Amino acid sequence: MIYGSICSGIEAATIAWEPLGWNAAWFSEIEAFPSAVLAERWPEVVNLGDMTKIAAAVRAGEVQAPDVMVGGTPCQAFSIAGLRNGLSDARGQLTLSYVELANAIDDKRIERGEEEAIFVWENVPGVLTSHDNAFGCFLAGLAGESCELEPSGGKWSHSGCVYGPQRAIAWIVKDAQYFGVAQRRKRVFVVASARKGFDPGQVLFESEGVRRDTPPSREPQTAVAALTARGVGTCGADDNQAQAGHIIAECANGDISHTLKAEGFDGSEDGTGRGIPVIAFGGGNTGGNIDVAACLTAKGQRIDFEVETFAVHGTQDPDTNLELAHTLGRNHGQENAISNGVQVRRLMPVECERLQGFPDNHTLISWRGKEATECPDGPRYRAIGNSMAVPVMRWIGERIVAALPVKKSAGDYGGSKTPVDQRDLWRTPPALFACLNAEFCFQLDAAAAAHNALCRKFITAEQNTLKTPWADYLSIPGYVWLNPPYSDITPFVKKAAAESANQIGTVMLVPADTSVGWFKEAIQTASEVRFITAGRLAFINPVTGKPVSGNNKGSMLIIWHPYPRTHCHFSTVERDSLMNFGARLIAKREAA
Known part of the structure; x- marks a missing residue:
């Protein structure tokens, strides 16, 4: 299979598909650092740059029309972390440029007597809820409809399929954590094609078995492991955990104020979520009801004397006072914090590469006249974060291979002109x-x-x-x-x-x-x-x-x-x- 890649980034698709025997015809990337990664890792593959210019080049016969086109157009126009301007954002408009390029590739392949291409697209789940129905416009363009498609239930579901006059399309939301990487990363994947005998639904839908991204069963509990600041790893608590220095939710004095209770799930006395929760220490043989004043002067010791319990107002409020408690204040719905002496370090770039499924030091390159050992971390973090999870792309490639109609192997092989x-x-x-x-x-x-x-x-x-x-x-x-x-x-x-x-x-x-x-x-x-x-x-x-x-x-x-x-x-x-x-x-x- 020969494929072209748009918005290539650092090429998760190529890392995923090379083991399948697929070969890249061209890349398309405009950012400087990812382009440098592509040039160093795949110097034999041309980088065409601006994807909006490729359609004309394909129609003119200057650029190969590949068997597969893959790409994830910029997600910032649809992500909840961005402004969500949708198609009014220039980056969102690249979604429609993807459709234009897909049409150009299919037209050229039909002109040459070849089967239509297969198209793979990736984006954030926020595209499904864009205020301007960007996903409906995208589906309509791929399907060959004259107007945007509208979801039947008022909003786009996390999986579905459309069979239009031009192409069949399937989409699904997949979470990378269920494909072997240690991160939660939900993304929408779309597969579309007009190829006879090829059904995109067979690629993305697993109807004959258990879904791969189904989370494990969880039973409701009355205590939550997250309340133990040092991570016991189980639900519930006992005296041994308290003496080990773990923080355990416990009612200190129920008839003073409901804000002094924390039940773990909703942080309120009556289950309504009203009030600001306070975590109070109790533990070991010295536990029991603690004077209210004691919980205002804690310094982090592990036993129940007057100096060992404390309250923290909230994660966004830096004010801490040993004399006055903030337990009766309001922090605008922001969750409360537990303080300890441990600070979480920043992940290294190589660890981020592993979280995405890339080989170690894939982005460690010579950059702006400096040796690879001096490559700055900032561009590496950005490039890795904007890429795709390699194991998910590998799975999609394998599913495409399995869904392709079987060719006869006898007779003239592969268009060879040799007798x-x-x-x-x-x-x-x-x-x-x-x-x-x-x-x-x-x-x-x-x-x-x-x-x-x-x-x-x-x-x-x-x-x-x-x-x-x-x-x-x-x-x-x-x-x-x-x-x-x-x-x-x-x-x-x-x-x-x-x-x-x-x-x-x-x-x-x-x-x-x-x-x-x-x-x-x-x-x-x-x-x-x-x-x-x-x-x-x-x-x-x-x-x-x-x-x-x-x-x-x-x-x-x-x-x-x-x-x-x-x-x-x-x-x-x-x-x-x-x-x-x-x-x-x-x-x-x-x-x-």
């Missing part, structure tokens, strides 16, 4: 094989000829590797190398899966196409998939014996290990790292 009789004889680059052989110690080349076999033991086309037991060629269980004929890969996938049951491992080199049926079949039995990124392999032409560049597809390695499988692991490896290591091995061998 079929030559295409099935392309030879593996020697440096690639040398690198992999150092890791797997291949005992057999399962699809070769006498003049190009890469192992001492090999199986020719006449011997028919599909019907020959590979164990006949192996002295001990181990790995087999397989570069199959690309005209029909499915039988070789089935063969590798069958041989893995005999404790024979297979490393298969195939095109990186995740939309075909044999790939979906392979990952049901394989142990590992490694996508070869950052360049295409130059296979050896069977006629000339020379490397041929310009391969129209990337490559991947599908691996069946000779031991029990638990799951299929996806990863990436750069082409040059494989080829350079293999070339060094060959040179060392020839020198010896």
